Amino acid sequence: xxxxxxxxxxxxxxxxxxxxxxxxxxxxxxxxxxxxxxxxxxxxxxxxxxxxxxxxxxxxxxxxxxxxxxxxxxxxxxxxxxxxxxxxxxxxxxxxxxxxxxxxxxxxxxxxxxxxxxxxxxxxxxxxxxxxxxxxxxxxxxxxxxxxxxxxxxxxxxxxxxxxxxxxxxxxxxxxxxxxxxxxxxxxxxxxxxxxxxxxxxxxxxxxxxxxxxxxxxxxx
Numbered sequence: 001x002x003x004x005x006x007x008x009x010x011x012x013x014x015x016x017x018x019x020x021x022x023x024x025x026x027x028x029x030x031x032x033x034x035x036x037x038x039x040x041x042x043x044x045x046x047x048x049x050x051x052x053x054x055x056x057x058x059x060x061x062x063x064x065x066x067x068x069x070x071x072x073x074x075x076x077x078x079x080x081x082x083x084x085x086x087x088x089x090x091x092x093x094x095x096x097x098x099x100x101x102x103x104x105x106x107x108x109x110x111x112x113x114x115x116x117x118x119x120x121x122x123x124x125x126x127x128x129x130x131x132x133x134x135x136x137x138x139x140x141x142x143x144x145x146x147x148x149x150x151x152x153x154x155x156x157x158x159x160x161x162x163x164x165x166x167x168x169x170x171x172x173x174x175x176x177x178x179x180x181x182x183x184x185x186x187x188x189x190x191x192x193x194x195x196x197x198x199x200x201x202x203x204x205x206x207x208x209x210x211x212x213x214x215x216x217x218x219x220x221x
Contacts, residue, residue, distance in 0.1 A: 119193075
């Protein structure tokens with residue numbers, strides 16, 4: 001199916017016109033665009049249309065920067081993740097709500113190195129490839145399961161800011177302690193930075209809930 005472009009919007013994001021307004025699918029698509037999960041949940045409380053959700057998220061981002069929230073607070077404060085209906089009791093046919101679990105991969109980029117945009121892109125590429133090679137080499141059933149779920153839900157890749165080598169290595173160790181797939185890039189130093197510099201740490205793919213325990217406080221690049 002050919003998708004019709006509905007952007008790009010002023011911050012570079014582009015929405016697509018999909019025939020489905022399934023909240024779970026729209027949630028995954030918005031996450032893959034790099035939007036923060038709390039803002040996605042707020043937008044999906046108001047609409048299941050992807051294009052409209054993007055507009056709401058962009059407005060919320062502007063309001064956050066200004067410190068104002070014109071959208072009704074009682075709606076915003078009561079936001080939950082999109083839910084799907086599942087049969088919890090097969091005997092009675094009772095219906096219950098199951099939380100939608102999302103999966104993502106994050107790249108943590110050191111901002112103190114002053115790398116250019118092209119250098120950052122290359123380093124993130126190294127990190128993602130390295131993390132994927134880890135998965136293939138380890139052949140862990142848990143990691144393979146996370147990989148399959150990540151690929152089936154839009155394979156979201158989020159790039160976050162990290163302020164120092166010390167913070168980067170601390171987050172790397174925290175991710176390892178949680179049993180997450182990790183890879184950290186040590187640059188050869190051919191351009192811009194010193195040889196042996198630790199530039200980017202890739203974590204995942206894994207459950208967004210687990211990753212956010214480690215990186216939830218970091219800001220987007």
